[in-house]
């Protein structure tokens with residue numbers, strides 16, 4: 344793998360290879376010593392132009408467990424603040440010998456732009472409203488670990504689909520792996536023509552959730568909802584918030600997922616967030632295994648995109 348820019352670019356076989364490799368990484372992640380030397384001598388850079396807790400830290404841990412050196416560039420205190428462009432910034436860092444750049448950026452396509460201009464490999468850690476491929480991979484891995492498969496499962500993605508790179512990457516990944524994907528949310532937060540991505544659309548959350556194997560709630564991204572067309576958090580919670588009652592329409596063994604961070608009591612209630620169906624904490628743990636798998640696959644040789 345040269346770069347990981349989105350799940351749109353990957354085949355089902357490639358996705359499965361990453362999930363299987365993540366499973367092989369678990370013994371390392373779970374051992375008391377943790378460290379192995381697959382990535383000894385590799386320099387991995389995290390460059391985040393937007394806030395992150397889970398993605399940045401889990402990439403750093405994954406790289407360290409595999410023996411790599413990691414550096415985090417804090418955009419707020421770097422020369423980006425003096426107006427240095429994205430490509431000049433990364434070229435400067437590449438001159439110090441960087442092998443993989445992990446980047447989050449508010450602009451759709453920024454990781455692709457970077458990948459086209461530098462020799463180092465690039466992993467997209469979230470670009471605008473486009474894709475967040477490692478989040479979707481860890482979600483797929485979590486589903487596979489619980490259900491033993493992804494094919495033919497009914498997966499409901501609920502909330503602010505319009506602004507969600509997590510939704511887009513999950514739709515690509517889930518449909519490629521053969522799941523039935525349903526999206527649900529307020530009409531102004533559902534992209535037009537989303538059916539072309541192979542999903543069904545519901546505006547009634549209870550109807551959407553009937554017989555679901557997985558319910559994935561998304562964060563209401565108020566920071567991206569600029570116009571007055573969108574519901575307030577209170578309105579959203581009233582019509583689309585997921586509680587025990589909504590979840591009861593799903594299959595008894597339903598998984599309740601959320602990529603985090605959660606607006607507690609808005610997208611989902613606190614009790615189900617911490618209840619038996621919730622995989623929210625496990626998703627974070629699985630993110631380390633997925634990111635170890637990716638770093639391993641991307642550095643073991645070969646030049647496949």
Ligand code: CP
Pocket residue numbers: 394395396397398399469478602603604
């Ligand atoms: N899910 C996710 O991307 O979380 P962070 O913004 O904390 O990285």
